[in-house]
Amino acid sequence: MKTDLSSSRQKFQDFVMSCSSSSLDFRLTPRADTSLYATCFAIYSLQLIRSLHKIENPNAMARHLRNGLRASRPHTSNERHGKPYRQLLTFGLSALAILDELKHDPLEDLVVEQIEDNINDMLLRSGVLSGQAGSGNQAMFSAIFLIHARDQLGMPVHAKLDEWVQIHVAYMNRFGFWGSPSGMTHLQFQNGYHQHEMLEYLGLDNPHLERTLAAVRGLADMEGHFAPYPGGGGCYDYDAVFMLTPHGRIPDDATRSVLERTASTLLIEQNSDGGFCESRKVRPRSTAQMAGFVRHVWAARGNPGALRERLRYGLTLQRPKHNRIHTHWSHYSREWSESDLWDSWFRMLALARLDVAMHPEHAGHWGFIDYPGIGYHPSLRDGKVER
16 A cells, blocks of 8 residues: 555544544434444544544543443343344443553453353354354354453353354354355355454464455455445455455455555545545435446356345345435434444554555554454554554
């Protein structure tokens, strides 16, 4: 990556601060309501560009997060083990790690109840080993809680964590993911990325690396995006960048060529307000937009699974219910081309990982998260950057 990122980083910081509602609260977009999710994304973003000083009172922010997490704890067991709450809890733990506040209160009461009695049953029940949509998140949450219990609480969970790793390695398909081995799809790598995030944190290698690289590279479009719809997507693009930079490195020239295209595209797509969006090519509807969907589907004709996936998205996303993006992170539903903190953090995180993969000496320019989960980088373990 030859482009100087300083201007992009400054504009990114301006966007993050434009989402601030108070010294303690942030919105997903400047138009949205405040939420703990958005506050976590803002903390991650400021940490990434080494601007955490923009948070006026880190201690007050940590109290705000802890109180919010405890207040958000659902009353029923099913809800406590559902994605929205577990996601919020793991997001909150990462944010508290950034603020260096876990040593004061590691949220033992909230974490201990998330430790499963039987790891194998949990993975089977969640559809992890068959690659069901959303199962990768649950597998990642489970590993984060186990590592937190081991490292922050001193609990004897080593055997459970070892079992988590052994089962995942044993059930990998030929692409290095989980699910059908018949063909590679966007869902398979985007879902399975979450487990690889944990494996990298633990310092483990992907035993199917060469096939993984080839399979993920094969899903890139002409712009270097990796989503099943035109214009990319925050999750899809970052997850692909992660998978194509094992242990933070670019392994070969073929991968470098794809990632250079991705980096150039992401920089060009930064919005004028300094943020990034999900996709500029899904809405508004137009003849050019529809032609883009057709080209995107046709480009996957050599991969039947990916072709069907892109066709399904192409048809489904035309429905009026998808005119805007709805998530549990905010009551406000954002536009596809509207800057938001989640996509902005993910896009900048992708650029940061690409920058360090291409220029290892730049590791110290970025504030990666020294905690298991999204935002961690192997350079922290290698001692190349300040923790």
